[in-house]
Amino acid sequence: MTIVFAIFLLTMLVITAVAIVQSSNLFVSVMLTSIFSLLMSTNFFVLDAADVALTEAAVGAGITTVIFLSALALTATQEKPNRSGRGIALIVVGLTASLIIYATFDKPRLGDPDAPVHQHVAPYYLDNTMEQMGFPNVVTAVLSSYRGYDTLGEVFVVFAACIGVLFILDARTGTGPKYVTRKMTGLRHHLIPQVVGRILVPFIVLFGLYVQFHGEYGPGGGFQAGAIIATAFILYSLLEGEQAALRAVPRSAQLGLVICGALMFGMVGVLCMIMGGEFLDYSVLMENPVTARQIGIIVIEAGVGMAVCGAMLSIFHAFAARSAEDTDEAV
Amino acid sequence: MIFAGVSCAILVTMVLAIARAIKGPTVYDRLLAVNMFGTKTALLLAVIAFLFGRADFLDLALAYALINLVGVLAVLEFFQNRIDANGDASGD
Amino acid sequence: MKLFEFLGYYNYWVFAILLMIGFYAVIAKANLIKKLIGLSIFQSAVFLMYISMDKVEGGTAPIIKPGVVDQLYSNPLPQVLILTAIVVGVSTLALGLAIVVRIKERYGTIEENEILDAD
Amino acid sequence: MQPRRSQCLPSPQRGAATPANLFIFLVVLVLAWLLWSGIYKPVVLGLGVFSCLLTLFLARRMVFFAQSSELLSMIRRLPGYWLLLVKDIIVSSWNVTKIVLAPKLVIQPTMVDTDGAKLGEMGQTILGNSITLSPGTVTLDIDDGRLLVHCLLKKDAMALKQDDIVDRIKALES
Amino acid sequence: MSPQLAIMLALVVPLVGAALIAITGRLHDNLRETVTLITATLLAVIVWSLVPLILDGERPEVTLLQVMPGIDIGFRVEPLGMLFATLASSLWIINSIYSIGYMRGNKEKNQTRFYICFALAITATMGLAFSANLFTLFLFYELLTLSTYPLVAHKGDAGTVKSARVYLGVLLSTSIALLLTAIIWTYHVAGSGDFVLGGILRGLMDPASVGLLLALFVFGVGKAAIMPVHRWLPAAMVAPTPVSALLHAVAVVKAGVFTITKVIVYIFGADYLFSLPQSGWLVYLAAFTIISASLVALRQTNLKRLLAYSTIAQLSYVIMAAAILKPMAEIGAAVHMVAHAFGKITLFFAAGAIYVAAKKTDIAQLRGIGRRMPWTMAAFSIGALSMIGVPPTAGFVSKWYILGGALQAGHYVAIFTIIASTVLNAAYFLPIVYMAWFEKEDTSINTNTSVIKEHGEAPLLMVLALTITAALTIGFFFFNGTVIELEKQIVPRLDSS
Amino acid sequence: MIEWLLIVVDIVSWILLIIGSICVLIGGIGVLRMPDFYSRIHAASLTDTMATLALFSGMILQAGFSLAAAKLFAIMLFLLLTGPTATYALANSALLSGHKPKAAVLEKKVE
Amino acid sequence: MDFAQHLPALQVIVPLLAAPLIVLLQPRGFAWAATTATAFFSFAVSIAIAVRILAGDILRYEMGGWFAPIGIELRVDAFSAIVLLIISGAAAISLIAARNSINQQIEDHRQPLFFAAWLLAIAGLVGMVVTADAFNIFVFMEISSLAGYILIAGGPDRRTLPAVFKYLIIGTIGATFYLIGVGMIYMMTGTLNLEDMAQRVVGIEDQRPILVAAAFVFIGLALKAALFPLHVWLPNAYTHAPHMVTVFLAACGTKVAVYVLLRFQFSIFQSFGEHLLQFALFLMPLALLGIIVASLVAMFEGHLKRMLAFSSVAQIGYILMGASLMSDSGITASTLHMFNHALTKGALFLAVAKFATQYADLRIDSLKSAARSMPLTSFAFVIAGLSLIGVPGTAGFISKWQLIMAIMETGNMGFIMVAIVVISSLIAVGYIWRVIETLYAIPTDDLPDDAADVSVKPEKIDMLLIALIFTVAMNIYFGLVPGLPLTLAELSSKILLKVEF
Known part of the structure; x- marks a missing residue:
């Protein structure tokens, strides 16, 4: 059954991808990218990766599309025809493809339970998570404790992207006069989206928080939650315009969220060191190591959520704050 | 088994939607297809969650239901006056 | 059996095909945004490869069902890795787009060959 | 066609965030949380309370109550309306199905103006969405209380002119 | 003063001198020149103080630091180096005196830089002379190249x-490309690059490789100006005359032949090389260089260029002598270094004096100049005679030894070369001497009449310097015992052969 | 009694699910078949509304009284809320950007 | 727990956590000071680590308290230690010198973000080096890359932007290739820990996914390391970056990718000697070609920074050529050259940054007679240039010596390689001397007034100049006393070749 699904979805993926590359209208490409992302996410879900599917949905279909669109609004929507370089590209691509296909034949079949990946490290996680962490979602356990250091790194990748976009787009942190002069935006003239959106926003936020705090029990966690909550705020700013959105969540607060989130994660680790453990060894925080780990994980997941949410918002606003008018005079 | 049938139906519709998205001819047709595709995905996820017997994964479908709107609205916000400029012409 | 084995590799082939489609777009397209779109397809393909390897026949997502013995679970580790990689991907993308926006401002175009001509 | 854009801007204070409304909304949020969560451990419940309050705070800050307070006040009458709406939907679905499956496409695209001026903003929204929800009719534009509707069949357009749907919503509002 | 201290001082003194010159250069010219002279004198005293020890057969050693296992920066005084150091340090005094006169008389710019670089070059020369292994030698060899570059480029105009650039390019690239490779090869084969009497490569390489290695060394040491890597030497004629003197007599080219001699004696071992037929080509190459450089010199019209080609030929004498690989020839090589130094420095001093006093650079302009500048031209004549090898000048002594070595080896090509080149030397030097003394001044050729119509001798300091060197050239003919004694020590098997 | 009821619920839910599937398919076909953008919207909204309603009702019946049912209900609600909104947004932006529908305009109400 | 045991973790965490703090505390003077202080702390930590390594330890650290294949392990041995020294040293020196130059090039209000990115770059590079986990390397690679893009994007010229974009695209492709490779190895071994991987890969080394994984890891890292045909991003990125960023990145940016590359080739894929041989045979021509071609391009390049950037490409060739010899001395040479080249290029680019304070245009021609007004800088450039050429007495010589010695060991084939090294050294003489000559050119007589004007404005002695002189002094010091890097390099090669010692 799974295989049938998978084949169906995968074929659609390929078709979509071809369409994305073929289309000369960037706008269409971006919209198709969102389909691509949805398909990918469904595919992940079919392949038993619920957490990843949720992330891909929230990040890929939601945020990425929005950021792409906001960038498109500032640049161009039409790709100019250009045929140079195809030969080389095809050669390079062909070589790489044959390399990968060559590799395929010794790979374990999809779903093969005897594959090496299922024999070595992973069983430890599956066997011990309940005992060592006290909650069922193994992905969250690996993410936040066994490989918590990776996650820390990832938070800082997001942080880097955030400051990078702010730096490159030279968006001031804090509300400077330059950014208030923007002409009115938003969909406030569209009654239906506005009203529905206003109803929806709190529920998205609540759902995001739910995802945030149930990461230990079901698919979810800081990343997904951060992305979902950010989506809520983005929806709000789409509806009400930049200014209103910035009034509700000022730039400083966005950046503050990123910084606090990142620091929160880091400080928990440092606290563990101070308490006599290794970095990010939550078990030393309290007497009962299982409870201690749970508390530690809740805190760091909150940090992750804050950081991702703040970063996505900052990035979005950095793009959104540059109107097309600014573009023209800066040339 | 009924869910398998349902999911197949949804999959087929998704294929049809993609066909429309690729065919166009206008940007709005594509957008419509994309939007439709999104809601179908939410449906599909809910159905698959049932099919696999893990109803607790409905969260995913919920997330889709909530997020799907944002993309379409973003299109509106950023291209309120721009699509007509070069959008319609590009029915490739 | 033959067919089944064949289908068992389908994921990897799609991975290869997607990778190539994305890679092709990155190399051959002159439009910078198109390049970035290609890049994101390229990365997604890799995600697909990782997630494909975590699947176990008859297994389910790695959220322990309390009380159920003998349940097979898919491998959590690749999922964790790809969670990270997805966020990394979107970060790179955002940065790339920021640069493209600036390029558009300074050069007035986002076509690579026109930029080269401009300097 | 360039419709005028003359609707008033939302003033920040427009939301009627009365304590009653706040309370009702909180209850909705808590209910939603409890139904979604399904895990009733003290820690998670505590986080749930925190989440609901945070959402409430944000909702207030983000002018949730501008029109939604109307929705909250009509919350008791909504299920009845929904039932009627479902009936409408089923009927019109059947119509559209017939059209789509007919070997020869017979459609008569028609545009029609509907007057929703006597409704509040929430009412207009519900009206517009209800029209869109029923297959065969789509709201294209709302401007100054006038709804521009695109219909697949002329008879749907005629039906829309009968105003009973507007009245139904008016009843919902009161 | 312990010998170790002396070695270190010999390195430090010119370095400190350079620093002091840099400081005093900003204050006053006289102060700067005083410092130069004091430093030079001090250095000479230090170096001379080592001579008795070496004569007694002592070989003081200092290891500065270990760079890598097996690779040290170390110094060790042995007769060849002693000779070179003594020569360089002594001539520096004279050259300094001459420089002061020349620089002032010519009103050159950037004099401070000149003196600093000069002192640095001397430092490098000292390090080179005393180096205990190939690595140290290479270090100072490069330092010498680099510190002389600003001197050559002193004038600073495009030409x-x-x-x-030619100067630097040839020297640097040959040294890096060939010499360094040769050194690394040596280290690789022998495990060290220490200078040991009798060589360190014996039996470690197959004969063909030895030939190749020798070639790498010979061509790698661009300073020895063996053809075809001689191009830098005429190019460097653009430098001020004291620099030319430095290049040709005091340090640079001497460093080249010194390095080759040292490598032959201490790395290969003369008799080891002699036992291998693969090394014989060097004599032919040197002979070729001698003859062809002399022929080129014949056709020169510019005095300094003529002297440059003469130097190329003379250097190859040293190399040929070393390559004959017979004890007497080895001594001849060392002695010829000294002899040529005295002779050539005299010639250059004279050329510089002519330029300062009369602004004349072409041979044709020199008619009758002996009457206006008798001291200078007298010194020039002595130098020229020494080049030809006429007794009683220094050149005769060295040619005698080299000829002896060639006879010992029965190397008829070498003998023929010496004789032929002597004839050629005479052919291009004697006409000048004749013109200067016996022909009438031809004012029509003198283009710079408006500048200097009536000139006499050059400034006193210059005349003083060139007189001293001329005296030395003659003196060496009579008092060469010490040098011979010293150099006999590098050929311990003299008696046995 | 209870078993009988369960069977009925099952059958009803199956019927609903089948209706939902059919609606989805028809919507998809409609989107392909319809001649222009505005009429395609109608077909799409068929899948958006009717199919959603039927499928979710069916699933809710299958789920019985459980949290899953509540979640399904919530999803349905949200889909029904966002679906027409998105459609409106699309149609509206098409309209505003000058993409005029080829349609007869029905003027004043027939008194 | 002993504080010293946390050293590997601290090395990463401190700069990582300092970055958000700097964004939090906005005033710009503070941003620079805090960043510099952090970098110096980091440097101190790496010195402490180096001291412990020299004492014979291998530092291990179990992140989160989870043992090796389960959790992420940090592992520092001599090879890591030397690269750590390079990174943190380069960071400390470039930062302390950076203030004026950065003030000149980056607007005040953007500086906190810029310096935060700098810290992230340090943390990312360091993180790649200390970790013993294949995927963790990817994460930190991305941190460092993103931060690197930001840093380069701070360049003033508009040409910076396409350069960064190209870098971003190629960098991401490289990272993704790496990820594919790691994924395939993981697929076949089930582990991500490098040591564990090395053990489990034994016996399945002839399986196709492993072979292909080796190829992908190699290509991915070669892209990041700017190995010759894949170097296209580097020259423009280095040229248009802010000067001090060029100093930092040129000193350590590509080295870390080389580090990871060597780690993988020698620890994971080492078990199958045949593969390693293929690797070497594949790498060697690329390295040689890179040396020659990049040197030649540098020779004809008119812009000072671009010229040095191409020279960097050539130097990467040296490093990889040493490794491709697969011998003890070859890898020693390679590691040593990483260290020495960092010193040399760091010094050269510092000098460039100093020139930039007075010369807006950095084309070589426009620097004519710069030595008049900037004697110290010019002199420093000369020394550093000599080190690049490999003149004895400088650090560059030591590594070239080692390299040639290593090549000599290979026997007759070696002469071709020696010849190439020698030829490229000669080309280096050419391009360095071209600059030096311009710097010291005496102004032509028709422009005496200008010359006077320039000489009136004396060279300002600031931190930049001091740092420059210090680095140049280090070049000489390590050219005469190379004990520290040499010992570490020798230890490294033993570790990579798994020689017992």
Whole structure:
């Protein structure tokens, strides 16, 4: 059954991808990218990766599309025809493809339970998570404790992207006069989206928080939650315009969220060191190591959520704050 | 088994939607297809969650239901006056 | 059996095909945004490869069902890795787009060959 | 066609965030949380309370109550309306199905103006969405209380002119 | 003063001198020149103080630091180096005196830089002379190249810079490409690069490789100006005359032949090389260089260029002598270094004096100049005679030894070369001497009449310097015992052969 | 009694699910078949509304009284809320950007 | 727990956590000071680590308290230690010198973000080096890359932007290739820990996914390391970056990718000697070609920074050529050259940054007679240039010596390689001397007034100049006393070749 699904979805993926590359209208490409992302996410879900599917949905279909669109609004929507370089590209691509296909034949079949990946490290996680962490979602356990250091790194990748976009787009942190002069935006003239959106926003936020705090029990966690909550705020700013959105969540607060989130994660680790453990060894925080780990994980997941949410918002606003008018005079 | 049938139906519709998205001819047709595709995905996820017997994964479908709107609205916000400029012409 | 084995590799082939489609777009397209779109397809393909390897026949997502013995679970580790990689991907993308926006401002175009001509 | 854009801007204070409304909304949020969560451990419940309050705070800050307070006040009458709406939907679905499956496409695209001026903003929204929800009719534009509707069949357009749907919503509002 | 201290001082003193010159250069010219002279004198005293020890057969050693296992920066005084150091340090005094006169008389710019670089070059020369292994030698060899580059490019105009680039390019690239490779090869084969009497390569390489290695060394040491890597030397003629003197007599070319001699004696071992037929080509190459450089010199019209080609030929004498690989020839090589130094420095001093006093650079302009500048031209004549090898000048002594070595080896090509080149030397030097003394001054050729119509001798300091060197050239003919004694020590098997 | 009821619920839910599937398919076909953008919207909204309603009702019946049912209900609600909104947004932006529908305009109400 | 045991973790965490703090505390003077202080702390930590390594330890650290294949392990041995020294040293020196130059090039209000990115770059590079986990390397690679893009994007010229974009695209492709490779190895071994991987890969080394994984890891890292045909991003990125960023990145940016590359080739894929041989045979021509071609391009390049950037490409060739010899001395040479080249290029680019304070245009021609007004800088450039050429007495010589010695060991084939090294050294003489000559050119007589004007404005002695002189002094010091890097390099090669010692 799974295989049938998978084949169906995968074929659609390929078709979509071809369409994305073929289309000369960037706008269409971006919209198709969102389909691509949805398909990918469904595919992940079919392949038993619920957490990843949720992330891909929230990040890929939601945020990425929005950021792409906001960038498109500032640049161009039409790709100019250009045929140079195809030969080389095809050669390079062909070589790489044959390399990968060559590799395929010794790979374990999809779903093969005897594959090496299922024999070595992973069983430890599956066997011990309940005992060592006290909650069922193994992905969250690996993410936040066994490989918590990776996650820390990832938070800082997001942080880097955030400051990078702010730096490159030279968006001031804090509300400077330059950014208030923007002409009115938003969909406030569209009654239906506005009203529905206003109803929806709190529920998205609540759902995001739910995802945030149930990461230990079901698919979810800081990343997904951060992305979902950010989506809520983005929806709000789409509806009400930049200014209103910035009034509700000022730039400083966005950046503050990123910084606090990142620091929160880091400080928990440092606290563990101070308490006599290794970095990010939550078990030393309290007497009962299982409870201690749970508390530690809740805190760091909150940090992750804050950081991702703040970063996505900052990035979005950095793009959104540059109107097309600014573009023209800066040339 | 009924869910398998349902999911197949949804999959087929998704294929049809993609066909429309690729065919166009206008940007709005594509957008419509994309939007439709999104809601179908939410449906599909809910159905698959049932099919696999893990109803607790409905969260995913919920997330889709909530997020799907944002993309379409973003299109509106950023291209309120721009699509007509070069959008319609590009029915490739 | 033959067919089944064949289908068992389908994921990897799609991975290869997607990778190539994305890679092709990155190399051959002159439009910078198109390049970035290609890049994101390229990365997604890799995600697909990782997630494909975590699947176990008859297994389910790695959220322990309390009380159920003998349940097979898919491998959590690749999922964790790809969670990270997805966020990394979107970060790179955002940065790339920021640069493209600036390029558009300074050069007035986002076509690579026109930029080269401009300097 | 360039419709005028003359609707008033939302003033920040427009939301009627009365304590009653706040309370009702909180209850909705808590209910939603409890139904979604399904895990009733003290820690998670505590986080749930925190989440609901945070959402409430944000909702207030983000002018949730501008029109939604109307929705909250009509919350008791909504299920009845929904039932009627479902009936409408089923009927019109059947119509559209017939059209789509007919070997020869017979459609008569028609545009029609509907007057929703006597409704509040929430009412207009519900009206517009209800029209869109029923297959065969789509709201294209709302401007100054006038709804521009695109219909697949002329008879749907005629039906829309009968105003009973507007009245139904008016009843919902009161 | 312990010998170790003396070695270190010999390195430090010119370095400190350079620093002091840099400081005093900003204050006053006289102060700067005083410092130069004091430093030079001090250095000479230090170096001379080592001579008795070496004569007694002592070989003081200092290891500065270990760079890598097996690779040290170390110093060890042995007769060849002693000779070279003594020569360089002594001539520096004279050259300094001459420089002061020349620089002032010519009103050159950037004099401070000149003196600093000069002192640095001397430092490098000292390090080179005393080096205990190939690595140290290479270090100072490069330092010498680099510190002399600003001197060559002193004038700074486009033509000068271009010539200086040739100078640097040839020296640096040959040293890096060939010499360094040769050194690394040596280290690789022998495990060290220490200078040991009798060589360190014996039996470690197959004969063909030895030939190749020798070639790498010979061509790698661009300073020895063996053809075809001689191009830098005429190019460097753009430098001020004291620099030319430095290049040709005091340090640079001497460093080249010194290095080759040292490598032959201490790395290969003369008799080891002699036992291998693969090394014989060097004599032919040197002979070729001698003859062809002399022929080129014949056709020169510019005095300094003529002297440059003469130097190329003379250097190959040293190399040929070393390559004959017979004890007497080895001594001849060392002695010829000294002899040529005295002779050539005299010639250059004279050329510089002519330029300062009369602004004349072409041979044709020199008619009758002996009457206006008798001291200078007298010194020039002595130098020229020494080049030809006429007794009683220094050149005769060295040619005698080399000829002896060639006879010992029965190397008829070498003998023929010496004789032929002597004839050629005479052919291009004697006409000048004749013109200067016996022909009438031809004012029509003198283009710079408006500048200097009536000139006499050059400034006193210059005349003083060239008189001293001329005296030395003659003196060496009579008092060469010490040098011979010293150099006999590098050929311990003299008696047995 | 209870078993009988369960069977009925099952059958009803199956019927609903089948209706939902059919609606989805028809919507998809409609989107392909319809001649222009505005009429395609109608077909799409068929899948958006009717199919959603039927499928979710069916699933809710299958789920019985459980949290899953509540979640399904919530999803349905949200889909029904966002679906027409998105459609409106699309149609509206098409309209505003000058993409005029080829349609007869029905003027004043027939009194 | 002993504080010293946390050293590997601290090395990463401190700069990582300092970055958000700097964004939090906005005033710009503070941003620079805090960043510099952090970098110096980091440097101190790496010195402490180096001291412990020299004492014979291998530092291990179990992140989160989870043992090796389960959790992420940090592992520092001599090879890591030397690269750590390079990174943190380069960071400390470039930062302390950076203030004026950065003030000149980056607007005040953007500086906190810029310096935060700098810290992230340090943390990312360091993180790649200390970790013993294949995927963790990817994460930190991305941190460092993103931060690197930001840093380069701070360049003033508009040409910076396409350069960064190209870098971003190629960098991401490289990272993704790496990820594919790691994924395939993981697929076949089930582990991500490098040591564990090395053990489990034994016996399945002839399986196709492993072979292909080796190829992908190699290509991915070669892209990041700017190995010759894949170097296209580097020259423009280095040229248009802010000067001090060029100093930092040129000193350590590509080295870390080389580090990871060597780690993988020698620890994971080492078990199958045949593969390693293929690797070497594949790498060697690329390295040689890179040396020659990049040197030649540098020779004809008119812009000072671009010229040095191409020279960097050539130097990467040296490093990889040493490794491709697969011998003890070859890898020693390679590691040593990483260290020495960092010193040399760091010094050269510092000098460039100093020139930039007075010369807006950095084309070589426009620097004519710069030595008049900037004697110290010019002199420093000369020394550093000599080190690049490999003149004895400088650090560059030591590594070239080692390299040639290593090549000599290979026997007759070696002469071709020696010849190439020698030829490229000669080309280096050419391009360095071209600059030096311009710097010291005496102004032509028709422009005496200008010359006077320039000489009136004396060279300002600031931190930049001091740092420059210090680095140049280090070049000489390590050219005469190379004990520290040499010992570490020798230890490294033993570790990579798994020689017992």
